[in-house]
Amino acid sequence: MAIQHVFLLLLVCALAEVYEKTNPNVFFLNSQNFDKHVTKKRDKHVSIVHFYRERDSKSKEWAEEINELAKDWQGVYNIAVVNCGANEGLCESQDVKTTPTIKVYPPFPAPVQIYDGEISSKSLNNYSSRFINSFVVELTEENYSTFLNEKPSMPKVILFTEKSGTPTLFKSLSLHFENKMLFGVAKPEDKGLVAKFKVKAYPKLVLYKTSDNKSFDYSGDLKFRGIFDWLNVYAETFVSGGTDAVLSVKxxxxxxxxxxxxxxxxxxxxxxxxxxxxxxxxxxxxxxxxxxxxxxxxxxxxxxxxxxxxxxxxxxxxxxxxxxxxxxxxxxxxxxxxxxxxxxxxxxxxxxxxxxxxxxxxxxxxxxxxxxxxxxxxxxxxxxxxxx
The missing domain is CATH 3.40.30.10 (Glutaredoxin)
Structure with missing residues:
Protein backbone atom coordinates (compact mmCIF):
# COMPACT_ATOMS: atom_id res chain seq x y z
CA MET A 1 0.00 0.00 0.00
CA ALA A 2 2.83 2.40 0.89
CA ILE A 3 4.53 1.67 -2.44
CA GLN A 4 1.26 2.37 -4.24
CA HIS A 5 0.90 5.72 -2.47
CA VAL A 6 4.45 6.68 -3.40
CA PHE A 7 3.78 5.70 -7.02
CA LEU A 8 0.61 7.79 -7.14
CA LEU A 9 2.43 10.75 -5.62
CA LEU A 10 5.18 10.50 -8.22
CA LEU A 11 2.56 10.23 -10.97
CA VAL A 12 0.75 13.36 -9.77
CA CYS A 13 4.04 15.27 -9.65
CA ALA A 14 4.93 14.09 -13.14
CA LEU A 15 1.57 15.25 -14.50
CA ALA A 16 1.62 18.63 -12.72
CA GLU A 17 1.64 21.64 -15.00
CA VAL A 18 4.93 23.49 -15.44
CA TYR A 19 3.01 26.74 -14.89
CA GLU A 20 -0.42 26.74 -13.29
CA LYS A 21 -2.96 28.76 -15.26
CA THR A 22 -3.70 30.83 -12.16
CA ASN A 23 -0.04 31.87 -11.85
CA PRO A 24 -0.20 35.64 -11.16
CA ASN A 25 3.45 36.30 -11.97
CA VAL A 26 3.99 35.27 -15.60
CA PHE A 27 2.13 36.06 -18.78
CA PHE A 28 0.91 33.16 -20.96
CA LEU A 29 1.54 33.71 -24.66
CA ASN A 30 -0.10 32.13 -27.69
CA SER A 31 -0.29 32.80 -31.42
CA GLN A 32 -3.08 35.37 -30.91
CA ASN A 33 -1.29 37.60 -28.41
CA PHE A 34 2.45 37.09 -29.01
CA ASP A 35 2.90 39.97 -31.47
CA LYS A 36 0.88 42.38 -29.35
CA HIS A 37 2.75 41.65 -26.14
CA VAL A 38 6.26 40.92 -27.38
CA THR A 39 6.94 42.08 -30.95
CA LYS A 40 5.08 45.40 -30.73
CA LYS A 41 6.65 46.19 -27.36
CA ARG A 42 10.14 45.95 -28.80
CA ASP A 43 10.04 49.66 -29.53
CA LYS A 44 11.52 50.16 -26.05
CA HIS A 45 10.83 47.18 -23.76
CA VAL A 46 12.58 43.85 -23.08
CA SER A 47 10.77 40.50 -22.99
CA ILE A 48 12.04 37.24 -21.46
CA VAL A 49 10.18 34.20 -22.82
CA HIS A 50 10.45 30.60 -21.62
CA PHE A 51 9.45 28.12 -24.35
CA TYR A 52 8.65 24.71 -22.85
CA ARG A 53 6.74 21.47 -23.10
CA GLU A 54 4.93 19.89 -20.18
CA ARG A 55 7.08 16.74 -20.36
CA ASP A 56 10.50 18.17 -21.15
CA SER A 57 13.23 17.29 -18.71
CA LYS A 58 14.14 20.69 -17.25
CA SER A 59 11.23 23.13 -17.44
CA LYS A 60 9.77 22.47 -13.98
CA GLU A 61 13.14 23.36 -12.50
CA TRP A 62 13.52 26.36 -14.82
CA ALA A 63 10.00 27.53 -13.97
CA GLU A 64 10.99 28.00 -10.34
CA GLU A 65 13.64 30.53 -11.38
CA ILE A 66 11.35 32.24 -13.90
CA ASN A 67 8.70 32.61 -11.19
CA GLU A 68 11.27 33.96 -8.75
CA LEU A 69 12.37 36.55 -11.31
CA ALA A 70 8.80 37.53 -12.17
CA LYS A 71 7.74 38.13 -8.56
CA ASP A 72 9.85 41.28 -8.31
CA TRP A 73 10.78 42.09 -11.91
CA GLN A 74 7.58 41.67 -13.91
CA GLY A 75 7.04 45.11 -15.40
CA VAL A 76 10.74 45.88 -15.63
CA TYR A 77 10.76 43.05 -18.15
CA ASN A 78 7.82 41.41 -19.86
CA ILE A 79 8.26 37.90 -18.42
CA ALA A 80 6.23 35.33 -20.32
CA VAL A 81 5.94 31.64 -21.15
CA VAL A 82 4.88 29.60 -24.19
CA ASN A 83 3.73 25.98 -24.03
CA CYS A 84 5.05 24.63 -27.33
CA GLY A 85 2.92 21.51 -26.95
CA ALA A 86 -0.17 23.68 -27.36
CA ASN A 87 1.42 26.29 -29.67
CA GLU A 88 3.55 24.39 -32.18
CA GLY A 89 3.13 26.99 -34.92
CA LEU A 90 4.18 29.85 -32.67
CA CYS A 91 7.29 28.00 -31.50
CA GLU A 92 8.24 27.20 -35.10
CA SER A 93 7.78 30.84 -36.09
CA GLN A 94 10.11 31.85 -33.23
CA ASP A 95 12.72 29.33 -34.41
CA VAL A 96 12.56 27.27 -31.22
CA LYS A 97 14.47 24.09 -32.09
CA THR A 98 14.34 22.37 -28.71
CA THR A 99 12.65 22.82 -25.37
CA PRO A 100 13.24 24.20 -22.91
CA THR A 101 14.58 27.41 -24.46
CA ILE A 102 14.71 30.91 -23.04
CA LYS A 103 14.82 33.81 -25.47
CA VAL A 104 15.35 37.47 -24.67
CA TYR A 105 13.66 39.99 -26.99
CA PRO A 106 15.49 43.33 -26.67
CA PRO A 107 14.34 46.62 -28.19
CA PHE A 108 14.84 46.92 -31.95
CA PRO A 109 17.20 46.87 -33.78
CA ALA A 110 19.04 44.41 -31.49
CA PRO A 111 18.43 40.78 -32.55
CA VAL A 112 16.60 38.19 -30.45
CA GLN A 113 18.98 36.49 -28.02
CA ILE A 114 19.02 32.80 -27.05
CA TYR A 115 19.91 32.74 -23.37
CA ASP A 116 22.50 30.05 -22.63
CA GLY A 117 23.72 31.17 -19.21
CA GLU A 118 23.02 29.86 -15.74
CA ILE A 119 19.31 29.27 -15.13
CA SER A 120 18.81 31.44 -12.08
CA SER A 121 16.71 34.53 -11.49
CA LYS A 122 19.83 36.56 -10.65
CA SER A 123 21.72 35.52 -13.80
CA LEU A 124 18.70 36.10 -16.05
CA ASN A 125 18.25 39.55 -14.55
CA ASN A 126 21.92 40.45 -14.92
CA TYR A 127 21.94 39.30 -18.55
CA SER A 128 18.70 41.00 -19.58
CA SER A 129 19.42 44.30 -17.81
CA ARG A 130 22.02 45.22 -20.43
CA PHE A 131 19.20 45.71 -22.95
CA ILE A 132 17.16 48.17 -20.86
CA ASN A 133 17.24 51.66 -22.34
CA SER A 134 17.07 54.70 -20.09
CA PHE A 135 15.82 58.28 -19.98
CA VAL A 136 17.36 58.90 -16.55
CA VAL A 137 19.50 62.03 -16.15
CA GLU A 138 22.58 61.81 -13.92
CA LEU A 139 22.25 64.89 -11.73
CA THR A 140 25.17 67.04 -10.60
CA GLU A 141 25.66 70.34 -8.80
CA GLU A 142 25.92 71.96 -12.25
CA ASN A 143 22.75 70.62 -13.89
CA TYR A 144 20.20 69.88 -11.16
CA SER A 145 18.68 73.38 -11.16
CA THR A 146 18.03 73.17 -14.90
CA PHE A 147 16.53 69.69 -14.45
CA LEU A 148 14.12 70.84 -11.73
CA ASN A 149 12.94 73.93 -13.60
CA GLU A 150 12.55 72.67 -17.16
CA LYS A 151 9.06 71.66 -18.30
CA PRO A 152 7.32 73.04 -15.17
CA SER A 153 4.11 71.05 -15.72
CA MET A 154 5.97 67.73 -15.77
CA PRO A 155 6.73 66.04 -12.41
CA LYS A 156 10.36 65.18 -11.65
CA VAL A 157 11.26 61.84 -10.05
CA ILE A 158 14.59 61.77 -8.22
CA LEU A 159 16.35 58.74 -6.76
CA PHE A 160 18.96 59.57 -4.13
CA THR A 161 21.42 56.69 -3.86
CA GLU A 162 24.93 56.01 -2.62
CA LYS A 163 25.48 53.31 -5.25
CA SER A 164 27.20 53.96 -8.57
CA GLY A 165 25.30 53.82 -11.84
CA THR A 166 21.54 53.80 -12.38
CA PRO A 167 19.42 50.87 -11.11
CA THR A 168 17.73 48.78 -13.79
CA LEU A 169 14.38 49.26 -12.08
CA PHE A 170 14.71 53.05 -12.28
CA LYS A 171 15.70 52.90 -15.96
CA SER A 172 12.59 50.87 -16.71
CA LEU A 173 10.33 53.30 -14.86
CA SER A 174 11.73 56.14 -16.98
CA LEU A 175 10.61 54.23 -20.08
CA HIS A 176 7.11 53.54 -18.76
CA PHE A 177 6.57 57.21 -17.88
CA GLU A 178 8.27 58.70 -20.94
CA ASN A 179 6.73 62.10 -21.81
CA LYS A 180 4.86 62.09 -18.49
CA MET A 181 7.68 62.51 -15.96
CA LEU A 182 11.38 63.34 -15.94
CA PHE A 183 13.74 61.02 -14.04
CA GLY A 184 17.04 61.85 -12.38
CA VAL A 185 19.50 60.06 -10.11
CA ALA A 186 21.47 61.96 -7.47
CA LYS A 187 24.39 61.06 -5.21
CA PRO A 188 25.44 62.30 -1.73
CA GLU A 189 27.99 64.66 -3.28
CA ASP A 190 25.14 66.62 -4.93
CA LYS A 191 24.93 68.70 -1.76
CA GLY A 192 22.55 71.39 -3.03
CA LEU A 193 19.99 68.81 -4.11
CA VAL A 194 20.45 66.74 -0.96
CA ALA A 195 19.85 69.83 1.18
CA LYS A 196 16.79 70.96 -0.82
CA PHE A 197 15.03 67.62 -0.33
CA LYS A 198 16.31 67.07 3.24
CA VAL A 199 17.87 63.70 2.45
CA LYS A 200 19.03 62.05 5.69
CA ALA A 201 19.20 58.41 4.60
CA TYR A 202 19.71 56.47 1.37
CA PRO A 203 18.12 55.34 -0.83
CA LYS A 204 15.32 57.90 -1.03
CA LEU A 205 12.77 58.43 -3.81
CA VAL A 206 11.14 61.83 -4.27
CA LEU A 207 8.57 63.23 -6.69
CA TYR A 208 8.81 66.99 -7.23
CA LYS A 209 6.27 69.32 -8.84
CA THR A 210 8.06 72.40 -10.15
CA SER A 211 5.04 74.66 -10.59
CA ASP A 212 4.08 74.33 -6.91
CA ASN A 213 7.58 73.80 -5.50
CA LYS A 214 6.21 70.78 -3.62
CA SER A 215 7.75 67.36 -3.13
CA PHE A 216 6.33 63.96 -2.17
CA ASP A 217 8.38 61.17 -0.57
CA TYR A 218 7.85 57.52 -1.46
CA SER A 219 7.57 55.34 1.65
CA GLY A 220 6.99 51.84 0.25
CA ASP A 221 9.33 49.02 -0.75
CA LEU A 222 11.75 49.94 -3.52
CA LYS A 223 10.27 47.42 -5.93
CA PHE A 224 8.82 48.03 -9.37
CA ARG A 225 5.14 47.39 -8.75
CA GLY A 226 4.82 49.56 -5.67
CA ILE A 227 6.76 52.45 -7.20
CA PHE A 228 4.91 52.18 -10.52
CA ASP A 229 1.49 52.32 -8.86
CA TRP A 230 2.56 55.30 -6.72
CA LEU A 231 3.90 57.24 -9.70
CA ASN A 232 0.92 56.33 -11.86
CA VAL A 233 -1.46 58.14 -9.52
CA TYR A 234 0.57 61.33 -9.86
CA ALA A 235 1.00 60.86 -13.61
CA GLU A 236 -2.77 60.68 -14.07
CA THR A 237 -3.37 63.78 -11.93
CA PHE A 238 -0.47 66.18 -12.48
CA VAL A 239 0.12 65.50 -16.16
CA SER A 240 -3.55 65.97 -16.97
CA GLY A 241 -3.39 69.42 -15.41
CA GLY A 242 -4.44 68.54 -11.88
CA THR A 243 -2.87 69.64 -8.60
CA ASP A 244 -1.81 67.92 -5.43
CA ALA A 245 -5.38 68.49 -4.18
CA VAL A 246 -6.73 66.15 -6.84
CA LEU A 247 -6.21 63.06 -4.67
CA SER A 248 -8.63 64.41 -2.08
CA VAL A 249 -11.06 65.80 -4.67
CA LYS A 250 -10.86 62.58 -6.68
Whole structure:
Protein backbone atom coordinates (compact mmCIF):
# COMPACT_ATOMS: atom_id res chain seq x y z
CA MET A 1 0.00 0.00 0.00
CA ALA A 2 2.83 2.40 0.89
CA ILE A 3 4.53 1.67 -2.44
CA GLN A 4 1.26 2.37 -4.24
CA HIS A 5 0.90 5.72 -2.47
CA VAL A 6 4.45 6.68 -3.40
CA PHE A 7 3.78 5.70 -7.02
CA LEU A 8 0.61 7.79 -7.14
CA LEU A 9 2.43 10.75 -5.62
CA LEU A 10 5.18 10.50 -8.22
CA LEU A 11 2.56 10.23 -10.97
CA VAL A 12 0.75 13.36 -9.77
CA CYS A 13 4.04 15.27 -9.65
CA ALA A 14 4.93 14.09 -13.14
CA LEU A 15 1.57 15.25 -14.50
CA ALA A 16 1.62 18.63 -12.72
CA GLU A 17 1.64 21.64 -15.00
CA VAL A 18 4.93 23.49 -15.44
CA TYR A 19 3.01 26.74 -14.89
CA GLU A 20 -0.42 26.74 -13.29
CA LYS A 21 -2.96 28.76 -15.26
CA THR A 22 -3.70 30.83 -12.16
CA ASN A 23 -0.04 31.87 -11.85
CA PRO A 24 -0.20 35.64 -11.16
CA ASN A 25 3.45 36.30 -11.97
CA VAL A 26 3.99 35.27 -15.60
CA PHE A 27 2.13 36.06 -18.78
CA PHE A 28 0.91 33.16 -20.96
CA LEU A 29 1.54 33.71 -24.66
CA ASN A 30 -0.10 32.13 -27.69
CA SER A 31 -0.29 32.80 -31.42
CA GLN A 32 -3.08 35.37 -30.91
CA ASN A 33 -1.29 37.60 -28.41
CA PHE A 34 2.45 37.09 -29.01
CA ASP A 35 2.90 39.97 -31.47
CA LYS A 36 0.88 42.38 -29.35
CA HIS A 37 2.75 41.65 -26.14
CA VAL A 38 6.26 40.92 -27.38
CA THR A 39 6.94 42.08 -30.95
CA LYS A 40 5.08 45.40 -30.73
CA LYS A 41 6.65 46.19 -27.36
CA ARG A 42 10.14 45.95 -28.80
CA ASP A 43 10.04 49.66 -29.53
CA LYS A 44 11.52 50.16 -26.05
CA HIS A 45 10.83 47.18 -23.76
CA VAL A 46 12.58 43.85 -23.08
CA SER A 47 10.77 40.50 -22.99
CA ILE A 48 12.04 37.24 -21.46
CA VAL A 49 10.18 34.20 -22.82
CA HIS A 50 10.45 30.60 -21.62
CA PHE A 51 9.45 28.12 -24.35
CA TYR A 52 8.65 24.71 -22.85
CA ARG A 53 6.74 21.47 -23.10
CA GLU A 54 4.93 19.89 -20.18
CA ARG A 55 7.08 16.74 -20.36
CA ASP A 56 10.50 18.17 -21.15
CA SER A 57 13.23 17.29 -18.71
CA LYS A 58 14.14 20.69 -17.25
CA SER A 59 11.23 23.13 -17.44
CA LYS A 60 9.77 22.47 -13.98
CA GLU A 61 13.14 23.36 -12.50
CA TRP A 62 13.52 26.36 -14.82
CA ALA A 63 10.00 27.53 -13.97
CA GLU A 64 10.99 28.00 -10.34
CA GLU A 65 13.64 30.53 -11.38
CA ILE A 66 11.35 32.24 -13.90
CA ASN A 67 8.70 32.61 -11.19
CA GLU A 68 11.27 33.96 -8.75
CA LEU A 69 12.37 36.55 -11.31
CA ALA A 70 8.80 37.53 -12.17
CA LYS A 71 7.74 38.13 -8.56
CA ASP A 72 9.85 41.28 -8.31
CA TRP A 73 10.78 42.09 -11.91
CA GLN A 74 7.58 41.67 -13.91
CA GLY A 75 7.04 45.11 -15.40
CA VAL A 76 10.74 45.88 -15.63
CA TYR A 77 10.76 43.05 -18.15
CA ASN A 78 7.82 41.41 -19.86
CA ILE A 79 8.26 37.90 -18.42
CA ALA A 80 6.23 35.33 -20.32
CA VAL A 81 5.94 31.64 -21.15
CA VAL A 82 4.88 29.60 -24.19
CA ASN A 83 3.73 25.98 -24.03
CA CYS A 84 5.05 24.63 -27.33
CA GLY A 85 2.92 21.51 -26.95
CA ALA A 86 -0.17 23.68 -27.36
CA ASN A 87 1.42 26.29 -29.67
CA GLU A 88 3.55 24.39 -32.18
CA GLY A 89 3.13 26.99 -34.92
CA LEU A 90 4.18 29.85 -32.67
CA CYS A 91 7.29 28.00 -31.50
CA GLU A 92 8.24 27.20 -35.10
CA SER A 93 7.78 30.84 -36.09
CA GLN A 94 10.11 31.85 -33.23
CA ASP A 95 12.72 29.33 -34.41
CA VAL A 96 12.56 27.27 -31.22
CA LYS A 97 14.47 24.09 -32.09
CA THR A 98 14.34 22.37 -28.71
CA THR A 99 12.65 22.82 -25.37
CA PRO A 100 13.24 24.20 -22.91
CA THR A 101 14.58 27.41 -24.46
CA ILE A 102 14.71 30.91 -23.04
CA LYS A 103 14.82 33.81 -25.47
CA VAL A 104 15.35 37.47 -24.67
CA TYR A 105 13.66 39.99 -26.99
CA PRO A 106 15.49 43.33 -26.67
CA PRO A 107 14.34 46.62 -28.19
CA PHE A 108 14.84 46.92 -31.95
CA PRO A 109 17.20 46.87 -33.78
CA ALA A 110 19.04 44.41 -31.49
CA PRO A 111 18.43 40.78 -32.55
CA VAL A 112 16.60 38.19 -30.45
CA GLN A 113 18.98 36.49 -28.02
CA ILE A 114 19.02 32.80 -27.05
CA TYR A 115 19.91 32.74 -23.37
CA ASP A 116 22.50 30.05 -22.63
CA GLY A 117 23.72 31.17 -19.21
CA GLU A 118 23.02 29.86 -15.74
CA ILE A 119 19.31 29.27 -15.13
CA SER A 120 18.81 31.44 -12.08
CA SER A 121 16.71 34.53 -11.49
CA LYS A 122 19.83 36.56 -10.65
CA SER A 123 21.72 35.52 -13.80
CA LEU A 124 18.70 36.10 -16.05
CA ASN A 125 18.25 39.55 -14.55
CA ASN A 126 21.92 40.45 -14.92
CA TYR A 127 21.94 39.30 -18.55
CA SER A 128 18.70 41.00 -19.58
CA SER A 129 19.42 44.30 -17.81
CA ARG A 130 22.02 45.22 -20.43
CA PHE A 131 19.20 45.71 -22.95
CA ILE A 132 17.16 48.17 -20.86
CA ASN A 133 17.24 51.66 -22.34
CA SER A 134 17.07 54.70 -20.09
CA PHE A 135 15.82 58.28 -19.98
CA VAL A 136 17.36 58.90 -16.55
CA VAL A 137 19.50 62.03 -16.15
CA GLU A 138 22.58 61.81 -13.92
CA LEU A 139 22.25 64.89 -11.73
CA THR A 140 25.17 67.04 -10.60
CA GLU A 141 25.66 70.34 -8.80
CA GLU A 142 25.92 71.96 -12.25
CA ASN A 143 22.75 70.62 -13.89
CA TYR A 144 20.20 69.88 -11.16
CA SER A 145 18.68 73.38 -11.16
CA THR A 146 18.03 73.17 -14.90
CA PHE A 147 16.53 69.69 -14.45
CA LEU A 148 14.12 70.84 -11.73
CA ASN A 149 12.94 73.93 -13.60
CA GLU A 150 12.55 72.67 -17.16
CA LYS A 151 9.06 71.66 -18.30
CA PRO A 152 7.32 73.04 -15.17
CA SER A 153 4.11 71.05 -15.72
CA MET A 154 5.97 67.73 -15.77
CA PRO A 155 6.73 66.04 -12.41
CA LYS A 156 10.36 65.18 -11.65
CA VAL A 157 11.26 61.84 -10.05
CA ILE A 158 14.59 61.77 -8.22
CA LEU A 159 16.35 58.74 -6.76
CA PHE A 160 18.96 59.57 -4.13
CA THR A 161 21.42 56.69 -3.86
CA GLU A 162 24.93 56.01 -2.62
CA LYS A 163 25.48 53.31 -5.25
CA SER A 164 27.20 53.96 -8.57
CA GLY A 165 25.30 53.82 -11.84
CA THR A 166 21.54 53.80 -12.38
CA PRO A 167 19.42 50.87 -11.11
CA THR A 168 17.73 48.78 -13.79
CA LEU A 169 14.38 49.26 -12.08
CA PHE A 170 14.71 53.05 -12.28
CA LYS A 171 15.70 52.90 -15.96
CA SER A 172 12.59 50.87 -16.71
CA LEU A 173 10.33 53.30 -14.86
CA SER A 174 11.73 56.14 -16.98
CA LEU A 175 10.61 54.23 -20.08
CA HIS A 176 7.11 53.54 -18.76
CA PHE A 177 6.57 57.21 -17.88
CA GLU A 178 8.27 58.70 -20.94
CA ASN A 179 6.73 62.10 -21.81
CA LYS A 180 4.86 62.09 -18.49
CA MET A 181 7.68 62.51 -15.96
CA LEU A 182 11.38 63.34 -15.94
CA PHE A 183 13.74 61.02 -14.04
CA GLY A 184 17.04 61.85 -12.38
CA VAL A 185 19.50 60.06 -10.11
CA ALA A 186 21.47 61.96 -7.47
CA LYS A 187 24.39 61.06 -5.21
CA PRO A 188 25.44 62.30 -1.73
CA GLU A 189 27.99 64.66 -3.28
CA ASP A 190 25.14 66.62 -4.93
CA LYS A 191 24.93 68.70 -1.76
CA GLY A 192 22.55 71.39 -3.03
CA LEU A 193 19.99 68.81 -4.11
CA VAL A 194 20.45 66.74 -0.96
CA ALA A 195 19.85 69.83 1.18
CA LYS A 196 16.79 70.96 -0.82
CA PHE A 197 15.03 67.62 -0.33
CA LYS A 198 16.31 67.07 3.24
CA VAL A 199 17.87 63.70 2.45
CA LYS A 200 19.03 62.05 5.69
CA ALA A 201 19.20 58.41 4.60
CA TYR A 202 19.71 56.47 1.37
CA PRO A 203 18.12 55.34 -0.83
CA LYS A 204 15.32 57.90 -1.03
CA LEU A 205 12.77 58.43 -3.81
CA VAL A 206 11.14 61.83 -4.27
CA LEU A 207 8.57 63.23 -6.69
CA TYR A 208 8.81 66.99 -7.23
CA LYS A 209 6.27 69.32 -8.84
CA THR A 210 8.06 72.40 -10.15
CA SER A 211 5.04 74.66 -10.59
CA ASP A 212 4.08 74.33 -6.91
CA ASN A 213 7.58 73.80 -5.50
CA LYS A 214 6.21 70.78 -3.62
CA SER A 215 7.75 67.36 -3.13
CA PHE A 216 6.33 63.96 -2.17
CA ASP A 217 8.38 61.17 -0.57
CA TYR A 218 7.85 57.52 -1.46
CA SER A 219 7.57 55.34 1.65
CA GLY A 220 6.99 51.84 0.25
CA ASP A 221 9.33 49.02 -0.75
CA LEU A 222 11.75 49.94 -3.52
CA LYS A 223 10.27 47.42 -5.93
CA PHE A 224 8.82 48.03 -9.37
CA ARG A 225 5.14 47.39 -8.75
CA GLY A 226 4.82 49.56 -5.67
CA ILE A 227 6.76 52.45 -7.20
CA PHE A 228 4.91 52.18 -10.52
CA ASP A 229 1.49 52.32 -8.86
CA TRP A 230 2.56 55.30 -6.72
CA LEU A 231 3.90 57.24 -9.70
CA ASN A 232 0.92 56.33 -11.86
CA VAL A 233 -1.46 58.14 -9.52
CA TYR A 234 0.57 61.33 -9.86
CA ALA A 235 1.00 60.86 -13.61
CA GLU A 236 -2.77 60.68 -14.07
CA THR A 237 -3.37 63.78 -11.93
CA PHE A 238 -0.47 66.18 -12.48
CA VAL A 239 0.12 65.50 -16.16
CA SER A 240 -3.55 65.97 -16.97
CA GLY A 241 -3.39 69.42 -15.41
CA GLY A 242 -4.44 68.54 -11.88
CA THR A 243 -2.87 69.64 -8.60
CA ASP A 244 -1.81 67.92 -5.43
CA ALA A 245 -5.38 68.49 -4.18
CA VAL A 246 -6.73 66.15 -6.84
CA LEU A 247 -6.21 63.06 -4.67
CA SER A 248 -8.63 64.41 -2.08
CA VAL A 249 -11.06 65.80 -4.67
CA LYS A 250 -10.86 62.58 -6.68
CA UNK A 251 -10.52 59.76 -4.13
CA UNK A 252 -11.22 57.14 -6.82
CA UNK A 253 -7.76 57.81 -8.26
CA UNK A 254 -6.18 55.99 -5.32
CA UNK A 255 -8.76 53.28 -4.56
CA UNK A 256 -8.34 49.58 -5.33
CA UNK A 257 -11.98 49.22 -6.41
CA UNK A 258 -13.39 52.69 -7.13
CA UNK A 259 -17.10 53.32 -7.62
CA UNK A 260 -18.22 54.03 -11.19
CA UNK A 261 -20.17 57.31 -11.09
CA UNK A 262 -20.66 60.37 -13.26
CA UNK A 263 -17.70 62.05 -11.52
CA UNK A 264 -15.29 59.11 -11.79
CA UNK A 265 -16.24 57.55 -15.14
CA UNK A 266 -13.73 59.40 -17.33
CA UNK A 267 -10.81 58.85 -14.94
CA UNK A 268 -11.34 55.15 -14.27
CA UNK A 269 -12.98 53.93 -17.48
CA UNK A 270 -14.16 56.05 -20.38
CA UNK A 271 -10.94 57.89 -21.24
CA UNK A 272 -8.69 54.82 -21.07
CA UNK A 273 -8.54 53.80 -24.72
CA UNK A 274 -7.92 50.11 -25.31
CA UNK A 275 -8.77 49.08 -21.74
CA UNK A 276 -11.54 46.82 -20.53
CA UNK A 277 -13.68 48.29 -17.77
CA UNK A 278 -14.41 45.45 -15.35
CA UNK A 279 -17.61 46.44 -13.52
CA UNK A 280 -18.96 44.68 -10.45
CA UNK A 281 -22.72 45.09 -10.01
CA UNK A 282 -23.21 45.53 -6.26
CA UNK A 283 -25.67 47.04 -3.80
CA UNK A 284 -22.91 48.41 -1.58
CA UNK A 285 -19.13 48.85 -1.60
CA UNK A 286 -17.22 45.55 -1.96
CA UNK A 287 -16.26 43.70 1.21
CA UNK A 288 -12.61 43.25 2.16
CA UNK A 289 -12.47 39.66 0.88
CA UNK A 290 -13.69 40.74 -2.56
CA UNK A 291 -11.37 43.75 -2.59
CA UNK A 292 -8.43 41.42 -1.93
CA UNK A 293 -9.35 39.30 -4.96
CA UNK A 294 -9.71 42.40 -7.16
CA UNK A 295 -6.35 43.69 -5.92
CA UNK A 296 -4.70 40.45 -7.10
CA UNK A 297 -6.45 40.73 -10.46
CA UNK A 298 -5.44 44.39 -10.81
CA UNK A 299 -1.83 43.49 -10.08
CA UNK A 300 -2.01 40.92 -12.85
CA UNK A 301 -4.00 42.74 -15.52
CA UNK A 302 -3.93 46.44 -14.67
CA UNK A 303 -2.23 49.31 -16.49
CA UNK A 304 1.14 48.49 -18.06
CA UNK A 305 1.27 45.01 -16.57
CA UNK A 306 1.92 43.52 -20.02
CA UNK A 307 -0.47 40.62 -19.47
CA UNK A 308 -3.18 39.97 -22.03
CA UNK A 309 -6.08 42.39 -21.91
CA UNK A 310 -5.53 45.64 -19.98
CA UNK A 311 -8.23 45.89 -17.33
CA UNK A 312 -9.44 48.51 -14.86
CA UNK A 313 -11.70 47.25 -12.06
CA UNK A 314 -14.57 49.18 -10.47
CA UNK A 315 -18.01 48.69 -8.93
CA UNK A 316 -21.45 50.11 -9.76
CA UNK A 317 -24.19 50.81 -7.21
CA UNK A 318 -27.15 49.07 -8.86
CA UNK A 319 -29.63 50.96 -6.70
CA UNK A 320 -28.27 54.39 -7.58
CA UNK A 321 -27.71 53.54 -11.26
CA UNK A 322 -30.48 51.02 -11.95
CA UNK A 323 -30.90 52.07 -15.59
CA UNK A 324 -27.19 51.71 -16.27
CA UNK A 325 -27.18 48.24 -14.70
CA UNK A 326 -30.23 47.12 -16.68
CA UNK A 327 -28.63 48.16 -19.99
CA UNK A 328 -26.40 45.08 -19.56
CA UNK A 329 -29.18 42.67 -20.47
CA UNK A 330 -29.27 39.30 -18.76
CA UNK A 331 -26.87 40.20 -15.96
CA UNK A 332 -27.58 40.04 -12.25
CA UNK A 333 -26.55 41.69 -9.00
CA UNK A 334 -23.18 40.37 -7.86
CA UNK A 335 -22.04 39.67 -11.41
CA UNK A 336 -18.89 40.99 -13.12
CA UNK A 337 -18.92 42.34 -16.70
CA UNK A 338 -16.14 43.54 -18.99
CA UNK A 339 -17.11 46.67 -20.92
CA UNK A 340 -15.42 47.93 -24.08
CA UNK A 341 -16.36 51.59 -24.11
CA UNK A 342 -16.38 53.55 -27.35
CA UNK A 343 -18.57 54.35 -30.33
CA UNK A 344 -20.00 50.86 -29.93
CA UNK A 345 -20.37 49.87 -26.30
CA UNK A 346 -19.99 46.10 -25.94
CA UNK A 347 -19.55 43.75 -23.02
CA UNK A 348 -18.70 40.22 -21.98
CA UNK A 349 -20.39 38.86 -18.85
CA UNK A 350 -18.30 36.71 -16.52
CA UNK A 351 -20.43 33.68 -15.65
CA UNK A 352 -18.19 31.96 -13.11
CA UNK A 353 -17.22 32.64 -9.53
CA UNK A 354 -15.34 35.81 -8.73
CA UNK A 355 -11.95 34.40 -7.83
CA UNK A 356 -8.47 34.73 -9.29
CA UNK A 357 -8.60 31.55 -11.36
CA UNK A 358 -12.04 31.92 -12.97
CA UNK A 359 -11.87 35.66 -13.66
CA UNK A 360 -8.35 35.22 -15.08
CA UNK A 361 -9.72 32.56 -17.41
CA UNK A 362 -12.39 34.96 -18.72
CA UNK A 363 -9.83 37.74 -19.24
CA UNK A 364 -7.50 35.36 -21.09
CA UNK A 365 -10.37 34.35 -23.37
CA UNK A 366 -11.10 37.99 -24.13
CA UNK A 367 -7.41 38.70 -24.75
CA UNK A 368 -7.15 35.66 -27.02
CA UNK A 369 -10.22 36.61 -29.05
CA UNK A 370 -12.29 33.65 -27.81
CA UNK A 371 -15.01 35.62 -25.99
CA UNK A 372 -18.21 36.87 -27.62
CA UNK A 373 -19.13 40.50 -26.97
CA UNK A 374 -22.74 41.64 -26.67
CA UNK A 375 -23.73 45.06 -28.02
CA UNK A 376 -25.52 47.42 -25.62
CA UNK A 377 -28.70 48.45 -27.37
CA UNK A 378 -29.35 52.18 -27.51
CA UNK A 379 -26.06 53.09 -25.86
CA UNK A 380 -25.20 53.53 -22.21
CA UNK A 381 -27.43 55.74 -20.03
CA UNK A 382 -25.86 58.65 -18.19
CA UNK A 383 -24.49 57.79 -14.77
CA UNK A 384 -25.67 59.53 -11.62
CA UNK A 385 -23.52 61.73 -9.41
CA UNK A 386 -21.96 60.06 -6.39
CA UNK A 387 -23.69 60.94 -3.14
CA UNK A 388 -21.62 63.04 -0.76
Missing amino acids: PWMNQVVPQLTKQSADDICYKHEGFLCAILFLESAPEDSLTTIIKSLSDKYGSKKDRGADVKFMWLDVNTDRGYFESFEGTSIGQLVFLKHGKRNRYVAHDGKINLAEVSNTIEKIGGGDAKFVNIKGGLPELNMQKK
